[in-house]
Amino acid sequence: MKAAEAIVECLKREEVTTVFGYPGAAIMPLYEALRKSAIRHVLVRQEQAAAHSASGYARISGKVGVCIVTSGPGATNLITGIATAYMDSIPLVAFTGQVKSTLIGRDVFQEVDITGATEPFIKHSYLVKDAKDLPRIVKEAFHIAKTGRPGPVLIDIPVDIQNENIEFSYDKKINIRGYKPTYTGHIGQIKRALRRLRDSKKPIICIGGGILSAKAEKELLSFVEKTKIPVVCTLMGLGGMNHNSPYYIGMIGSHGHKAANKAVSEADVVVFMGARIADRATGGSKLFAKNADIIHIDVDPAEIGKNLGTAIPVVGDVKNILEQLLELAEPLNTDEWIKYLTDLKANNKKTRKPTSNVNPKYAIQLLSGVLDKNAILVGDVGQNQMWSALNFTIFDDRKFLTSGGLGTMGYSLPAAIGAAIAAPDRQVVATMGDGGFQMSFFELATLTQNKVKLIVLLFNNSGLGMVREMQYKTYKAEYGVDLNTNPDFIKLADAYGIKARRVFQDEELKEVFDEAIHYDGPFLIECIVDSKESTL
Amino acid sequence: MKRHVLSILVENHSGVLSRVSGLFSRRGYNIDSLSVGETEDPNVSRMTIVVRGDEYILEQIKKQLNKLIDVIKVIELKPEQSVYRELVLLKVGVATHQRPEVIEIVNIFRGRVVDVASESLMIEITGDEEKLSALISMMEPYGIKEMIRTGLTALERGNKEIKQHKKYEEE
Numbered sequence A: 001m002k003a004a005e006a007i008v009e010c011l012k013r014e015e016v017t018t019v020f021g022y023p024g025a026a027i028m029p030l031y032e033a034l035r036k037s038a039i040r041h042v043l044v045r046q047e048q049a050a051a052h053s054a055s056g057y058a059r060i061s062g063k064v065g066v067c068i069v070t071s072g073p074g075a076t077n078l079i080t081g082i083a084t085a086y087m088d089s090i091p092l093v094a095f096t097g098q099v100k101s102t103l104i105g106r107d108v109f110q111e112v113d114i115t116g117a118t119e120p121f122i123k124h125s126y127l128v129k130d131a132k133d134l135p136r137i138v139k140e141a142f143h144i145a146k147t148g149r150p151g152p153v154l155i156d157i158p159v160d161i162q163n164e165n166i167e168f169s170y171d172k173k174i175n176i177r178g179y180k181p182t183y184t185g186h187i188g189q190i191k192r193a194l195r196r197l198r199d200s201k202k203p204i205i206c207i208g209g210g211i212l213s214a215k216a217e218k219e220l221l222s223f224v225e226k227t228k229i230p231v232v233c234t235l236m237g238l239g240g241m242n243h244n245s246p247y248y249i250g251m252i253g254s255h256g257h258k259a260a261n262k263a264v265s266e267a268d269v270v271v272f273m274g275a276r277i278a279d280r281a282t283g284g285s286k287l288f289a290k291n292a293d294i295i296h297i298d299v300d301p302a303e304i305g306k307n308l309g310t311a312i313p314v315v316g317d318v319k320n321i322l323e324q325l326l327e328l329a330e331p332l333n334t335d336e337w338i339k340y341l342t343d344l345k346a347n348n349k350k351t352r353k354p355t356s357n358v359n360p361k362y363a364i365q366l367l368s369g370v371l372d373k374n375a376i377l378v379g380d381v382g383q384n385q386m387w388s389a390l391n392f393t394i395f396d397d398r399k400f401l402t403s404g405g406l407g408t409m410g411y412s413l414p415a416a417i418g419a420a421i422a423a424p425d426r427q428v429v430a431t432m433g434d435g436g437f438q439m440s441f442f443e444l445a446t447l448t449q450n451k452v453k454l455i456v457l458l459f460n461n462s463g464l465g466m467v468r469e470m471q472y473k474t475y476k477a478e479y480g481v482d483l484n485t486n487p488d489f490i491k492l493a494d495a496y497g498i499k500a501r502r503v504f505q506d507e508e509l510k511e512v513f514d515e516a517i518h519y520d521g522p523f524l525i526e527c528i529v530d531s532k533e534s535t536l
Numbered sequence B: 001m002k003r004h005v006l007s008i009l010v011e012n013h014s015g016v017l018s019r020v021s022g023l024f025s026r027r028g029y030n031i032d033s034l035s036v037g038e039t040e041d042p043n044v045s046r047m048t049i050v051v052r053g054d055e056y057i058l059e060q061i062k063k064q065l066n067k068l069i070d071v072i073k074v075i076e077l078k079p080e081q082s083v084y085r086e087l088v089l090l091k092v093g094v095a096t097h098q099r100p101e102v103i104e105i106v107n108i109f110r111g112r113v114v115d116v117a118s119e120s121l122m123i124e125i126t127g128d129e130e131k132l133s134a135l136i137s138m139m140e141p142y143g144i145k146e147m148i149r150t151g152l153t154a155l156e157r158g159n160k161e162i163k164q165h166k167k168y169e170e171e
Helices: A003-011 A023-037 A047-061 A073-087 A114-119 A131-144 A187-198 A209-213 A217-227 A258-268 A318-328 A333-349 A359-370 A383-390 A413-420 A434-449 A463-476 A489-495 A506-518 B016-026 B055-067 B098-107 B129-142
Strands: A018-022 A040-043 A064-071 A090-098 A124-127 A150-156 A201-207 A230-233 A247-253 A269-273 A292-297 A312-315 A375-378 A399-401 A426-434 A455-460 A499-503 A525-527 B002-011 B030-038 B046-053 B072-078 B083-095 B113-118 B122-129 B144-149 B153-156
Touching: A003 A023, A003 A131, A018 A023, A018 A413, A023 A064, A023 A090, A023 A150, A040 A434, A047 A064, A047 A073, A047 A090, A047 A399, A047 A413, A047 A506, A047 B098, A073 A090, A073 A114, A073 A150, A090 A131, A090 A375, A114 A124, A114 A150, A114 B016, A124 A131, A131 A150, A150 B098, A187 A269, A187 A292, A187 A318, A201 A217, A201 A258, A217 A318, A217 A383, A230 A258, A247 A258, A258 A333, A269 A499, A292 A318, A292 A455, A333 A426, A359 A383, A359 A506, A375 A383, A375 A413, A383 A455, A383 A463, A383 A499, A399 A413, A413 A426, A413 A434, A426 A434, A434 A455, A434 A489, A455 A489, A463 B113, A489 A525, A489 B046, A499 A506, A506 A525, B002 B055, B002 B153, B016 B030, B016 B046, B016 B055, B046 B055, B046 B129, B083 B129, B098 B113, B098 B122, B098 B129, B122 B129
Parallel strands: A018 A040, A018 A064, A064 A090, A090 A150, A124 A150, A201 A230, A201 A269, A230 A247, A269 A292, A292 A312, A375 A399, A375 A426, A426 A455, A455 A525, A499 A525
Antiparallel strands: B002 B046, B002 B072, B030 B046, B083 B122, B083 B144, B083 B153, B113 B122
16 A cells, blocks of 8 residues: 555554644645545644644543644644643654655755754654655654653655555554653652651642643542642643642642642652643742652653752652552541641632723633533633633543643644544633734634634733733833734634624623533633733 | 763664754753764664763763663763773874884884875874873874874673663663
8 A cells, every 4th residue: 555545544543533734745645545534634724733733632632642744834833833742741643744755955845854853852753764664653653652751753754755655564562672661660669758758747749740641630639538648730730630629739830829839848748740840830949849858750760850859769650650659558647737738728819809801810710610520721821821720620520731831822722622622522711812812813714614612712911911020020111012903803703703702891701601601613702801910 | 070971872773863962962961072883783873972960960861861762771881890992093294204203102102103194194093091192292292283083982891781781760
């Protein structure tokens, strides 16, 4: 069969049902093979969105997200999406078309060295030189993307190679000499960790996105309920623990909850699980977890000791390690510590400040109250990200997605489209600011074309709110952040055939949310927000 | 900052060298030298990389190298357990009347003269760094016109092979 058909056959074997992409000359043979298959192709409006949609799809389906684009600018447009997925450890396989193998290196039309360009922020990449290798490469790519610490993998395929004839065979076994992730924890380290916890008076667990990517939420809950250790999370860890649990204290970080940050700084042992502990989580402070011994559980050994000194490292899949821990764990006496933290948390609840327009924090709280227990909220980047992260209550099967590591504006709309395609029966809401929205509003066309039902909750404060806030803090003046010539977003939505309503006051929100939730189709809600509205 | 010698087994195909060297520049690690060549297995290459850094940086380098899919094994070769060698080619300006004394020096260092021209000699010498530095400084007064060093290459002493080492994170 044609190599292009072999790729599609590989996709079937990997149980891929949906791909996101944008065709072009160098990927046409693969598109022709896709046309003849039952795989759904979602045409995006710019390649970066293909990667973001695949990322949202991966995070909700639990499968590897797939995107397919052409060579040259198609491939370079994908770059930010790949870097975004890399920073948040999202499993993707990206296929890029490449110019004819005989022309590589001659700077021909739409040629770019995409494996070279993506190298610093990709888990692995392949430039296919022999069509016969394709089945093995695709198999390896999916394996690498989803195992160990998940991440994006790119396969660059010259157009002539896609047209070659090969004999198809799909080996069941995989053997990559240099890639053998550690799955279970070292039992000695696990015992050491538990011994240290046994003597602890103020232990805390801090979870990151690793809990979600390992699908270890249940194991975490069992461990927490047995040991009675309270839990905080990073931005990426939001949703790893039920927010209504008596053990949940809040989110840490420079924009985090006070109680959660205090919990970490006063703890005598902090157990990090699937968290990188990057600058936004520590607030860049040298005093972070200053009183604590650190137990660090991560599938990526390179993360342990990178940002924080570690007393007890445990390398492995956090789901397996939690099972191993649970087997040997004993209840701790943490009643007083939890009471202290719970009181702090209760004091933390702020009263609603009056504002001249919509209060975005209140809006998210209200939305949180009316959405289903398996709803998905996708936060963009900037103030809306924190308004969403801090005011959306996550319990049951609710999910919160955002670009935590790279902080990519424009992420939420395409990611929400991917999420909604992965779970058409669940409510999906994309929160955005007027800045981020204008980085990807063209995806409204993808929304319409694919009949995706989701709500876009657009907070319009006529500017780049978070940058403006930082400028005032640092320079006492703002510059280059004004978006006062914004288009009429309601008319814009209307032009795409999307129903939309503008909200000026909090009192109108409830009714509009009800309408949007019950409306059979995509719905855009524009909330007018005071430009002085703060992040926290 | 302390100097460390790393020996790395990698898959022998294109792109690997740029992945490894890119990692050093990207993460701000200092590299003194890098040498690479095929091994007894033609599918595997071996690199010797000399880096500078404290224990934290060394550990990060090892871990980040191990994360690369094309990297099969990373070990540190400590001086007391290893043989370090380097090859240098020197083109030294030597007038005819100076030739005998230069050749004598080269012989003392067990180097070899590999090319002779009317106003220069090319000298080849292999050895550890002290020996090479000593010869180079002896040649300086004559005028070194050109010099090339291969960078350090190294192998562990004794019966143990690199393959028998555990992977770094298993240690």
